[in-house]
Amino acid sequence: MRVIKRFPGVSVFWCLFSTLTALLLLPAPDSHGAMLYKDYVVRYDRGWDILCDPYQVQRGDWVLKIFRQKGEIAHEDFREFLGIFQRLNPHVKDIDRIRPGQVVDIPLKKLTQGTLPGQSSGMVTIPFVMINNPKEMIKKNTRTYTVKRGDTVSKLIANRFGGRYGNLTYRQGIELFKSANPHIQDIDRIYAGQKIYMPDPSIRQENWYSDLFDKDGKLVEKMPEAAASEAAAQRPPIEQPEDAGPAGEAAAMIGGRLLNKGTYFLPMKQGRDFELDLSRYPMIDMGNGSKVVLTSRDKVMNVDLPLIQSYWKDVKVVKVAENASSREIIEAVFASLSDAASANQLSFDEGAATIRVSAKWIRTETSADGQVPRHTCITPIADPSQRTHDAIVRYLNQNDIILNELVSGASQTEPLRFPVNNSDNTGSIDGSSQKALLASFAASMDFRYSPNTGISFPYAGIQVQALSNLLSFGNGREILVDFGDLYGDAVNAIRKTGLEILQVSVDAGAIKIIQQVMDAAGMAYTAGPVFYGAERPAEFNTTITINGILIPMTNGENRLFTERPIPQLIEMFLRDRGIHLFRIQGIGQ
Structure with missing residues (x-):
């Protein structure tokens, strides 16, 4: 039996990573080490679920030190993860000044929907590190490097690790390089402008360094437990990136990545590569080539814009004002993209809901596997109160639709908070038969329903006795409900006595019957109600149309009846709007 220690709390989950007594060490099958199980928090940021490690700051901590200690941070894009940290921890005003006792969420990695069991709940329990994994130790001791013209791996390793080609120090450096760059198939082929990861020579000063290699200088598969534990406690610092400003914000909104440092080399058919100074001419990598x-x-670099546009078909040049806002940059970028000037609406159906998303700009790209389209929807809004409800944003994200809302003149770093609504305001209606439906619906509406009630009416000169179903609405109105038991002129004869009869056809569905009852009661209702995901004009908003009946009650409550299930996050959104949900169960049985 596997025992997992869970950390209590609803709004804040926290634990001390460095205190191993807060974890349970459990043996992993067929392993020389041990597996640590731990609860992690899943937060949401700009269209992604982010796996986070809640951490209580200790004396002597600083943010970059904590990042390195966590062991899962994405070194290949550290700047992005620092931005995520700032958005998820708005209470940390200055990352260089964190206080002991503060609780922060450390972003570990981006997750696609359904990656981990229980991910949508906001908390997952997973094994977080094999304490004897040397590749993880190497990864944490690398620096990003942009290849320059004339560079080779052998020169770079020799300059950093010393020694001659082929000696032990050099061979170890090559092994470290291969481990840090598994994407490079041939280390003899690197090119100018390529981003690689160079092992930090200071790693050789660590007491555990020799345990990374076997007697032949090859990397070992597992490290001794004591050496791995020591390695996990020591990390070199990383330089803090600079704020990217409106251009960085625009890139993030679009779903791209801003490159604004160093030199980018664009290939020429002949001669030297075109060298683009990114500090003067920043570039947005759109992620699709x-x-x-x-x-x-x-x-650009003394070359006319039309010439650049014609030479590289995948490179667009956008002219913007020197002090352009993020909105102006986004508008200019979308105007330049040939595939961005089409529709600004998306729609799909799921269960009882029809979802329609309208946005100022929509960018569509395929997923990494080239199959699932991913849509980034951007809309300017007047103030934060016009943001789309958190549950709707998360729901759309699960369907590969990312909502980015640009707040004019305000910070874009406000984190999305997953709404928690534990109120029990759901009910069910027995739809196993028409008669059961009527009885159950009447009870949910506080109507008075009396099946098989005796009635008497004159027919052909005699007084006839019969049974029917009496429904009283409490507003002085009463009707008889006939499920096909009354025939011929009997219906007209009953109506002449002043009683109204609602005749239900044998093929009438649940929603149709409810509509007929509400019409007979003279009460207001809305068939196929439409809800807006945000408190703002409908032009650029998300609408949720529910295939059901919405009934307003005199006490201000709204009741929604549906035959098909409503997606869980949309249910949460409706509950937050004060709507009592009723699902009609057992239809057609």
């Missing part, structure tokens, strides 16, 4: 260069001039 295309790139957008931002400039406030009519030339």
Whole structure:
């Protein structure tokens, strides 16, 4: 039996990573080490679930030190993860000044929907590190490096690790390089502008360094437990990135990544590569092979814009004002993209809900596997109160639709908080038969229903006795409900006595019957109600149309009856709107 220690709390989950007594060490099958199980929090940021490690700051901690201690941070894009940290921890005003006792969420990695069991609940329990994994130790001791013209791996390793080609120090450096760059199939083929990860020479000063290699200088599969534990406690610092400003915000909104440091080399058919100074002409990598260069001039690196546009088909040059806002940059970028000027609406159905998303700009790209389209929807809004409800944002994310709402003149770093609504305001209606449906619906509405009630009416000169179903609405109205038991002129004869009869056809569905009852009661209702995901005009908003009946009650409550299930996150959104949900069960049985 596997025992897992869970950390209590609803709004804040926290634990001390460095205190191993807060974890349970459990043996992993066929392993020389041990597996640590731990609860992690799943937060949401700009269209992604983010696996986070809640951490209580200790004396002597600083943010970058904590990042390195956690062991899962994405080194290949550290700047992005620092931005995520700032958005998820708005209470940390200055990352260089954190206080002992503060609780922060450390972002570990991005997750696609359904990656981990229980992910949608906001908390998962997983094994977080094999304490004897040397590749993890190497990964945490690397620095990002951009290849320059004339560089080779052998030169770079020799310069950093010393020694001659082929000696032990050099061979170990090569082994470290291969481990840190598994994406490079041939280390003899690197190119100018390529981003690689160089092992930090200071790693050789660690007491556990020799345990990374076997007697032949090859990397071992597992490290001794004591050496691995020591390695996990020591990490070199990382330089803090600079704020990317409106261009960085625009890139993030679009779903791209801003490159604004160093030199980017664009290949030429002949001669030297075109060298783009990113500090003067920042570039947005759109993630699908295309790139957008931002400039406030009519030339880029003294080359006319039309020439650049014609030479590299995947490179667009967008002219923006020198002090352009993120909205102005986004508008200019979308105007330049040939596939961005089409529809600004998306729609799909799920269960009882029809979802329609309207946005100012929509960018569609395929997923990494080239199959699932991913849509980034961007809309400017007046103030934070016009943001789309958190549950709707998460629901759309699960369907590969990312909502990015640009708040004019305000910070874009406000984190999305997953709403918690534990109120029990759901009910069910027995739809196993028409008669059962009527009885159950009447009870849910506080109507008075009396099946098989005796009635008497004159027919052909005699007084006839019969049984029917009496429904009283409490507003002075009463009707008889006939499920096909009354025939011929009997119906007209009963109506002449002043009683109204609602005749239900044998093929009438649940929603149709409820509509007929509400019409007979003279009460208001809405068939197929429409809800807006945000408190703002409908032009650029998300609408949720429910295939059901919405009934307003005199006490201000609204009751929604549906035959098909409503997606869980949309249920949460409706509950937050004060709507009492009723699902009609057993239809057609």
